[in-house]
Amino acid sequence: TVNYRNKIFNAFANAGIGNGAGFNNMTFFSRLNGMVQDEVNNTNNDFSSNNYRAGIDFFLGKKHTIGLLVSGGDNQRNNRLYNRITLAPENTPALIDSILVANSRAENDRSQGTYNLNYRFDNAQGRTLNIDLDYGAYRNGSYRYQPNQYYNADETVPLTLIVNSFDTPSDIDIYTFTTDFEDKLWDGTIGAGVKYSKVVSDNLFLVYDEPNGLPVRDDRRSNKFLYDEQVYAGYVNYARALGKKWQFSAGLRAELTDAQGDLQAFLPELEEPPVMFDYLSWFPSAGLTWEVTEQHTLAISGGRRINRPDYNVLNPFNNQMSQLSYEKGNPFLRPEIVNNLELGYTLSHRYNLKLAYSKTTDQITRLIAPDEVDPRAGFITWDNLASQTILGLSVSAPVQIAKWWNAYFNGSASHINNQADYGDGGMVDVQAFNYTIFQQHTFDLPWAIKGEISGYYSGPGVWGGVFLYESNWGLNLGLQRKFLKERLNVRLAADDIFYETGWDGYSDFNGLYSYGGGRWDS
Structure with missing residues (x-):
């Protein structure tokens, strides 16, 4: 530089x-x-x-x-x-x-x-x-x-x-x-x-x-x-x-x-x-x-936006991954229109609580479906849901536990309702409740070393239109020290140390049932 x-x-x-x-x-x-x-x-x-x-x-x-x-x-x-x-x-x-x-x-x-x-x-x-x-x-x-x-x-x-x-x-x-x-x-x-x-x-x-x-x-x-x-x-x-x-x-x-x-x-x-x-x-x-007072603030906001594919x-x-498994795009995809309303509360300019509602028309999503020509083949494609409705709640809080120990907590929960009718039995009627907990801890250690532990846990939910996934979690560790009057930063990190970040779940749509899972070098 x-x-x-x-x-x-x-x-x-x-x-x-x-x-x-x-x-x-x-x-x-x-x-x-x-x-x-x-x-x-x-x-x-x-x-x-x-x-x-x-x-x-x-x-x-x-x-x-x-x-x-x-x-x-x-x-x-x-x-x-x-x-x-x-x-x-x-x-x-x-x-x-x-x-x-x-x-x-x-x-x-x-x-x-x-x-x-x-x-x-x-x-x-x-x-x-x-x-x-x-x-x-x-x-x-x-x-x-x-x-x-x-x-x-x-x-x-x-x-x-x-x-x-x-x-x-x-x-x-x-x-x-x-x-x-x-x-x-x-x-x-x-x-x-x-x-x-x-x-x-x-x-x-x-x-x-x-x-x-x-x-x-x-x-x-x-x-x-x-x-x-x-x-x-x-x-x-x-x-x-x-x-x-x-x-x-x-x-x-x-x-x-x-x-x-x-x-x-x-x-x-x-x-x-x-x-x-x-x-x-x-x-x-x-x-x-x-x-409301110096310690309490309320906010409400609403709007409409567009998300293009x-x-x-x-x-x-x-x-094509093989002759019987492939992915394809969709030139007929329409942009999705999102209408949202949010109500927020802040305490002491630090702690936040938010209640959110959104309804999306033509939600862009991925679907797993059988091939129309080869009865043995299945494929992943993109399409528009008629609607997706989400009601969610989130909280966040930075906390100083001790002079040498700072923490940040975030939790969210939401209910999702996906609806679509593509005809010929291609129905989407999926409801799912999901929650996620995240926390990060930083420590002042001896010899000017800073330590960090962060992790999350996500409960079951729905991804895309119909893929219902199971819970997953991950834990990360890190050490950091600065040298040369803080001009050199040396960091050692290990992510997902228990190798639990990944996905498992199933899709049941239009005559094709598929249960799967995946892992990567997380």
């Missing part, structure tokens, strides 16, 4: 490199279409990365600043995947029909660069103007080689071999223009701004059959997906004090979205029309704070 500053400009830069290795192990037991499947999916990976960030600010007098910021990086990751599925009839699960082994290898290269040009005006009396021009370029390359080898029941005789490879590059460009203005008005502060963003996503999905070791492109499965999104937004908000004990704020944001997803097939008979989205949305918000989950390509 380098930094230089004088009266005219300030310049800085930093860079870093890294490498490492990891693993991710998952198991699934599934029932679908009269069959049972016992699946093991283990992944080992190694990676290397580099990143950089540099910027310069020019001071054009006391009120004006122009800045330029550049950042980026590269990441290379190699994965080795072991996938094994045992197939048997559901009425006689001990009589194995066949075994599928798909030992794959994957190479992933990612690079990104972001560029920001900023102008800021500040008269030091409450009036500010901020203008940003941003551009981000994201380039992803991915190649996977996957042999699918079927064996007999005792895995001694090879049966059918199906070899595929997948070449799936993706380019994403994001352009953004933002202007924010703020000034004093009627003993309060008014803010207003506009934003324009454009996203262009170009994705290629090339599938190759390799029956004799030579790749031959499968034009029925290969395609191209183009996504173009433009968002025009504007907002205004106002905040002021109402007397000595009340604070009020209100705002309104409008967004006009124009988006198109175009899945282009390599064969004319497979062509489909583009998916078009064009809508105007309004998002009001308001808040009121009452300082990530661009990668709009991509309809099949990310």
Whole structure:
């Protein structure tokens, strides 16, 4: 890291490199279409990365600043995947029909660069103007080689071999223009701004059959997906004090979205029309704070917001772990609209209690469902729930137990209700209660060493639309000491020392029951 500053400009830069290795192990037991499947999916990976960030600010007098910021990086990751599925009839699960082994290898290269040009005006009396021009370029390359080898029941005789490879590059460009203005008005502060963003996503999905070791492109499965999104937004908000004990704020944001997803097939008979989205949305918000006494504060706030799907989950390509197990995106995903209301209480400016209610329309979620073509296959996809309703309570408290011992406690509990009807038996009617307890303890130890113990416990709950998970917990330890007048910080940490962080649970949706669990190098 380098930094230089004088009266005219300030310049800085930093860079870093890294490498490492990891693993991710998952198991699934599934029932679908009269069959049972016992699946093991283990992944080992190694990676290397580099990143950089540099910027310069020019001071054009006391009120004006122009800045330029550049950042980026590269990441290379190699994965080795072991996938094994045992197939048997559901009425006689001990009589194995066949075994599928798909030992794959994957190479992933990612690079990104972001560029920001900023102008800021500040008269030091409450009036500010901020203008940003941003551009981000994201380039992803991915190649996977996957042999699918079927064996007999005792895995001694090879049966059918199906070899595929997948070449799936993706380019994403994001352009953004933002202007924010703020000034004093009627003993309060008014803010207003506009934003324009454009996203262009170009994705290629090339599938190759390799029956004799030579790749031959499968034009029925290969395609191209183009996504173009433009968002025009504007907002205004106002905040002021109402007397000595009340604070009020209100705002309104409008967004006009124009988006198109175009899945282009390599064969004319497979062509489909583009998916078009064009809508105007309004998002009001308001808040009121009452300082009852110096030690007691009440606050209420409400609002409406939009959450758009990530661009990668709009991509309809099949990310295949084996011939019978894959993940795919959904180009028909709609953004989710969240309406929320919160009531908060603060004691002594330290202890917080919050009651929250939210109802989300078109909640974006992941679902596990059977394949429509192959009765043996299942896949993970993204879809919209009709609604998700959450009622939650949270408390937090920092506590000094002794002069050398400080603690922080946080607890939360919520009730979730997911509802959807996709037709043909695809119903979602799931209710779940979840609670989480987190605590962190820091200690002043001899020789200027600081110690830390932190951990959490999470009760059962629901993830996504229908996946009901079991409880899990984790415990972390750390030691820290500073040297060279606190300019050098040395830290030793051990996370999840009992290796209990992970997930276990089940999904029962649209004729596919699946129980699974996963662990990683936590």
